[in-house]
Amino acid sequence: MTDTPRPRRSALYMPASNAKAVDKARTLACDTVILDLEDAVAPEAKEAARAQAVEAVKAGGFGRRELVIRVNGLDTPWGKDDLKAAAEAGPDAVLVPKVNCAADVQAYHSALHAAPAATRLWAMIETGRCLFRLDEIAAASETTRLSGWVMGTNDLAKEMRARQTPGREPFHAALGLAVAAARAYGLSILDGVYNALEDDAGLEAVCEQGVDFGFDGKTLIHPRQVEICNRVFSPSEGEVAWARAVIAAFALPENAGKGAIRVEGRMAELLHLGQAERLVAVAEAIAAT
Numbered sequence: 001m002t003d004t005p006r007p008r009r010s011a012l013y014m015p016a017s018n019a020k021a022v023d024k025a026r027t028l029a030c031d032t033v034i035l036d037l038e039d040a041v042a043p044e045a046k047e048a049a050r051a052q053a054v055e056a057v058k059a060g061g062f063g064r065r066e067l068v069i070r071v072n073g074l075d076t077p078w079g080k081d082d083l084k085a086a087a088e089a090g091p092d093a094v095l096v097p098k099v100n101c102a103a104d105v106q107a108y109h110s111a112l113h114a115a116p117a118a119t120r121l122w123a124m125i126e127t128g129r130c131l132f133r134l135d136e137i138a139a140a141s142e143t144t145r146l147s148g149w150v151m152g153t154n155d156l157a158k159e160m161r162a163r164q165t166p167g168r169e170p171f172h173a174a175l176g177l178a179v180a181a182a183r184a185y186g187l188s189i190l191d192g193v194y195n196a197l198e199d200d201a202g203l204e205a206v207c208e209q210g211v212d213f214g215f216d217g218k219t220l221i222h223p224r225q226v227e228i229c230n231r232v233f234s235p236s237e238g239e240v241a242w243a244r245a246v247i248a249a250f251a252l253p254e255n256a257g258k259g260a261i262r263v264e265g266r267m268a269e270l271l272h273l274g275q276a277e278r279l280v281a282v283a284e285a286i287a288a289t
């Protein structure tokens with residue numbers, strides 16, 4: 001299933017048990033709000049967090065922001081009830097953790113059978129086993145609600161026993177392959193979180209790297225990260241101008257039927273026209289926010 005194209009530059013997680021943070025999210029410039037029931041919530045607060053997430057979705061007030069509930073896994077004491085509650089609440093998407101294979105996607109899809117048709121399934125890409133099954137997990141989108149992936153680099157680091165270096169070298173293979181598999185099946189894909197809350201320069205650098213890898217946006221953990229992330233994941237004025245020039249050039253009668261043309265001193269092929277059209281659509285969707 002393919003998601004409706006919309007800006008997903010910044011996706012802010014918050015513990016659904018933190019009513020103050022959930023309320024604050026209604027005023028923040030993030031494109032997506034993720035109400036977390038999983039790792040941000042202590043076991044003794046799981047049930048209250050579930051109830052608060054449902055109430056927040058029902059109360060609304062998130063405006064243009066896409067609303068997502070991240071549930072606990074089906075292999076935990078809370079997963080089944082979380083999925084039932086999330087299906088009834090009907091957010092834009094339900095994000096499921098630690099997916100290992102296509103059968104896991106199918107199980108989560110079945111657990112969401114009562115959800116509104118518009119509610120999508122998103123999956124965390126954060127286990128070693130899933131990295132060797134990216135193709136079959138992405139292909140499950142053809143028969144289920146699956147429409148998006150979110151990288152879980154904290155869990156991946158834990159499993160791999162990798163260091164989270166500034167350049168994220170230990171994760172390059174996982175990040176690149178996940179983006180390629182997601183794109184092969186038309187899935188959205190968001191980058192993992194940056195844990196250093198006060199390090200704006202480091203955040204900006206990993207946001208730039210996320211754009212380089214091809215991610216649609218990045219998951220975040222604090223409101224102060226939103227502005228940097230939105231800026232870096234928005235197409236620049238220069239990129240939009242170039243894209244518009246490519247679209248205009250291919251529309252000229254003298255270029256009809258051509259596969260490659262010269263635009264402002266650079267080669268543009270029909271594949272660049274497709275990229276240009278997508279970039280302008282993203283820029284217009286951002287401008288509309």
Ligand SMILES: CC(C)(COP(=O)(O)OP(=O)(O)OC[C@H]1O[C@@H](n2cnc3c(N)ncnc32)[C@H](O)[C@@H]1OP(=O)(O)O)[C@@H](O)C(=O)NCCC(=O)NCCSC(=O)C[C@H](O)C(=O)O
Nearest residue numbers: 013014015020021024036039040152153154155221222223
């Ligand atoms: C990381 C935090 C625990 C830091 O909390 P704290 O130091 O208390 O924050 P501040 O005092 O700076 O907060 C200032 C105000 O901002 C609000 N706030 C803080 N965080 C958020 C948020 N995420 N969303 C909305 N609002 C937030 C505070 O309420 C303050 O408001 P006010 O008093 O009105 O000024 C905390 O930021 C936090 O809990 N972050 C989210 C943690 C989380 O959700 N983690 C789970 C997702 S990460 C993950 O699991 C990734 C993945 O699975 C993987 O494996 O990689």
Ligand SMILES: [Mg+2]
Nearest residue numbers: 126152154155
């Ligand atoms: Mg995780």
